[in-house]
Amino acid sequence: MRPPDKPRGRGVDEETFDAFYAASVGRLIGQLYAMTGDLAEAQDVVQEAFVRAWERRAQLDLDGGAPEAWVRTVAWRLAVSRWRRMRTALSFARRQGPPATVPPPEPHHVLLVQALRGIPEAQRRAVVLHHLCDLTVEQVAAETDSPVGTVKSHLSRGRASLARLLADTELDPRTGLGPGTGLGPGSGPDQGTGSATDPGPGTAKRPEVPHV
CATH class of the missing domain: 1.10.10.10 (Winged helix-like DNA-binding domain superfamily/Winged helix DNA-binding domain)
Structure with missing residues (x-):
């Protein structure tokens, strides 16, 4: 299974990346939990995917480069392959400090x-x-x-x-x-094929879906 293409963009600094991580990590863990059915595994693969994004932060574009979709795809492929890069993950975890408290799922x-x-x-x-x-x-x-x-x-x-x-x-x-x-x-x-918030002309609107 080939890895996804590298994210392409103008790059972000450490502070901007930290903000991106804080804003999206809980949502991505919830999504991968729904995909895998294993909360611990979801947390593991999302953290590892962020490690890879951190290593490629010079190519990230948070405005138009869909970095969250890239992280989600990497996390999913990690869950399928069961492949771990523990040393890099631990280094990233040490830099971030203790993980934020994530409330239990509803x-x-x-x-x-x-x-x-x-x-x-x-x-x-x-x-x-x-x-x-x-x-x-x-x-x-x-x-x-x-x-x-x-x-x-x-x-x-x-x-x-x-x-x-x-x-x-x-x-x-x-x-x-x-x-x-x-x-x-x-x-x-x-x-229809539009999003829940913008379904496009002539398309029935799906109920809004809050992020998990």
Whole structure:
């Protein structure tokens, strides 16, 4: 599995990178937790992905270079390969000091992650990227290196499987699902390819999805 392309940009200084890290680390851990179903692993691979971003900070562009998507892609590939660079990670952790306290996930988020564990990996990743990371179908296709049609199929099948797994729970799709899932009625891939906040002309607007 080849690594993602290096981020390209004008570079950032240490203070700016630290601010980027503080603003996005909790959100990325939540997203990788939803993808992997393992909170400890999610924390591990996100930290390692930030190590790689730190090493390439001279090429980062925080304005238009989508550095958060780059970090998320690296973290996902680390989770798949189970590859760790512990010495570099420990060095980065020492520089950052004690990790910030991350509140435990909400009960509905834990329930959703448990259901996500029950669907195939490709469907799970597509559902998380589209509904929790708030990416368009085209953006999911680009991040997963998959055709748009394949992404739509993963989303459709994943939602159908989740509906069965979440039946008779507080996230039952027949009742609109619980807060913060972004998986309620009218939020499927057939609703267009715009983002939740800007779905584009002539496209039904999906419910807003708060960051996890």
